[in-house]
Amino acid sequence: MVTIKDVARHAGVSVATVSRCINETGYVHADTRKKVEDAVRALNYAPNEVARSLYKRKSRLIGLLLPDITNPYFPQLARGVEDGMQANEFRIIFGNSDENEQKEQEYIQTFIQNNVVGVISSTNRPDSDIYAKLNIPVVFLDRTSSDSPSVYSDGRKGGRLAAQEMIARGSKRITVLRGPVHIRPAQDRFQGAVEVLEEAGIDYNIIQTSSFSFAEAESWAKELFAKHLDTDGVIASNDIVATAVLHEAQRLGKRVPEDVQVIGFDDIPLSSLLSPSLSTIRQPAYDMGKEAALLLIRLIEQGNVDNRNIQLPVSFVERDTTRKVD
Amino acid sequence: MVTIKDVARHAGVSVATVSRCINETGYVHADTRKKVEDAVRALNYAPNEVARSLYKRKSRLIGLLLPDITNPYFPQLARGVEDGMQANEFRIIFGNSDENEQKEQEYIQTFIQNNVVGVISSTNRPDSDIYAKLNIPVVFLDRTSSDSPSVYSDGRKGGRLAAQEMIARGSKRITVLRGPVHIRPAQDRFQGAVEVLEEAGIDYNIIQTSSFSFAEAESWAKELFAKHLDTDGVIASNDIVATAVLHEAQRLGKRVPEDVQVIGFDDIPLSSLLSPSLSTIRQPAYDMGKEAALLLIRLIEQGNVDNRNIQLPVSFVERDTTRKVD
Structure with missing residues (x-):
């Protein structure tokens, strides 16, 4: 089993430098980065999620696009997504689309520029080119789409x-x-x-x-x-x-x-x-957000999963604007 | 005036590659990146925000930490921050702290790991070490702090x-x-x-x-x-x-x-x-969020600003749980 120490020794740098390089937690000079990358390759320091992230420049960021967080339906959804992501050490870049196609496109584009590894979107255009062209996993939330991964209620x-x-x-x-x-x-x-x-x-x-x-x-x-x-x-x-x-x-x-x-x-x-x-x-709503987070994580980590369409149940909540029945 | 074309010619690569390298919008091989960085240096392709970002690895991400987005006070605040940031092409990494110190610390740490260039935080601990140690601008939102930049209402x-x-x-x-x-x-x-x-x-x-x-x-x-x-x-x-x-x-x-x-x-x-x-x-709340975004952007772009403490006015909204007066 090749360790980070072996990589450091082979590259002629400190373990801290290798760590900084692999986790992208600090500045590493391009020459040094090259040495570390060569050492990782030479020693076959893989398969390992951390090392792999070095090559693919994988982040632990995902993009979340909602229509409007001030609509009182969406905070619960957003919180579910965030709790699911947070528990798995993913972070969220968040945007409101206002159901505006241009804003939606701009956000998806900057998600990609910021190296997100997946997207969760409550969009009215799940079949749009914007999503078809992405080569990272996408989960549609609260919006059904023919065969794309999605979480919605019945x-x-x-x-x-x-x-x-x-x-x-x-x-x-x-x-x-x-x-x-x-x-x-x-x-x-x-x-x-x-x-x-x-x-x-x-x-x-x-x-x-x-x-x-x-x-x-x-x-x-x-x-x-x-x-x-x-x-x-x-x-x-x-x-x-x-x-x-x-x-x-x-x-x-x-x-x-x-x-x-x-x-x-x-x-x-x-x-x-x-x-x-x-x-x-x-x-x-909260559960829908959380399920979407967990589905996206499965897609990111496993590439593909069996159950890609998750439908959650709805229920009647009896309060005081309906009459009582026996 | 040195242009991106001069850099590309000097580095022996295409303009698109230089652009990809500078804007970090796609994969660039370490060797190529090195060539571009050398060319930028050799030609003194600076001072220019874009080129500078190459060295400092500056992103256009900011971190936003709120207690809990499902508390109905916070979506308006978050929306104000996002609109202010979106208009200036900044993006938000978002987290809920639940007013829990450990969660707060973890979020701030991962904000930094994700290269944010500033933080907006609604924290109860503005004087905490977490913030004192950051070497990027921080704006406290809805929380007053002795002399740190902050936006709050009266x-x-x-x-x-x-x-x-x-x-x-x-x-x-x-x-x-x-x-x-x-x-x-x-x-x-x-x-x-x-x-x-x-x-x-x-x-x-x-x-x-x-x-x-x-x-x-x-x-x-x-x-x-x-x-x-x-x-x-x-x-x-x-x-x-x-x-x-x-x-x-x-x-x-x-x-x-x-x-x-x-x-x-x-x-x-x-x-x-x-x-x-x-x-x-x-x-x-919405205006407070927006002001916080604009204040943080000024701090990021200008380093320092005169008016670092912005207090917004409150007002009495007369509805039906109070009696009428003439």
Whole structure:
């Protein structure tokens, strides 16, 4: 077994210098680096992750791209990724894309320039060239993609659950808020809800929405009750939108859940703190982030893995915007 | 004026190779790197930020350490830092310290190993050796430190404002929730509030708290009303704690703001969505993050700057947990 001492002796430098060189923890003159690299090669000081990193200039950095950390759904996701990475001594370069293609491209490019060994991306364009051209592992988070490695929750099941719970609790004139069409998970949950409403032969209406921002959600909530004042059940595209619906219902003097039930999606921390507290479909955001980190690490360290598509379960969280059933 | 073409010609390599070498955007063989470095030296291809980075191995990475991104106060701060850095083509390596000294040390160490050129830290230990020993610029964010570069809001003024508004709106038996003793801004706002209450000769009580977590805040809220059932005004240590107080008051059948007024601190996004919506002292978190980014960039690029301590103003946000005044 060749040791770092053998390398140092062969190169005619100190062990500290070899270590500095291998771990890239300090300045090493180009001539010295060459001597160390020659010694590593001559002694076949490998296969060993540390030595290999010398040649491939591997870092322990990964790139994480999220749409916007100030959207309350994403901090849990980011924290899950970071905890998974931190436990395995990887570090994160972090960026917000604002779902803007150019920003996304710039970030991916600088991730590469900074020698990341893998990328986790919550993108609406998993099939984009940006990712196809990367020769490092990529995991898509909260976004499904045909066959690329990805971690997501079961959106269709979540949509089905929301509709089932709403029907079981007596709503008869249901309105579904359809999330942004370019966001795949939003469409999955919408399809799931509509399937169940169709199967049950329940009267329903659809309101189109184009973002998850609270400011815009307020206007959709107004539109909803302006068009369908007698709706007695609202399936919102996420918790932010559900919050706006709840506020508008209260402003109109409607009792929640007696006059109108509301179900959100995500279970962001805010949801349990509203009055009444929000019934919702929970996505395990923290766990999704952590699973994405661990999947990426497996891909980095093993090259390929069997289970590349990890779907986590969703669940109904019963709070006070839905009626009680026995 | 020596150009990159002259360097390429002198080194006997292509311009693309020199560029790859200088910008560290791709693999360059050690021998080739040596040739380029020699040419840069021989031609005195400097002073120039790009060439300089070749020698100092300067990156455009900075390290950002926050206590916990899932605390709803921090995403705005992080977003401000990122926007400020992104606009100037710096990237962020991000970590959560959980206010744990060992985690903090590990992160700072790996920031250095990853060649960051500066650090922004929301730490409770700005005077720690970890920071004193760094030979790159550090900006403390949301934490004041004797003379180190820092960006923070005026906590004492914020505490004074909270007490003044509470008194002006008629509360006579006020309870102040004192935030964690190891968090300096929490103590500043506490001192500010107590100063005003003393000056006005108002009857007040203090409840000690040791964190900003919602789960723990619920127990302090219970303690508060168990000890001081007749309190008619609560100055909370932050919005999370204020939310727990609001819930407990409502659970006890108290009307807010008629029976008891509540003022929070921070103005996190949640605060405007509660029912009743929360009156609070606003810290400009996004702006604080952005200012910290710009200050760090000035320190990196200019070595030293005049205005190293940036204090941003706080303001009272009047919502529905305080009574109206004419």
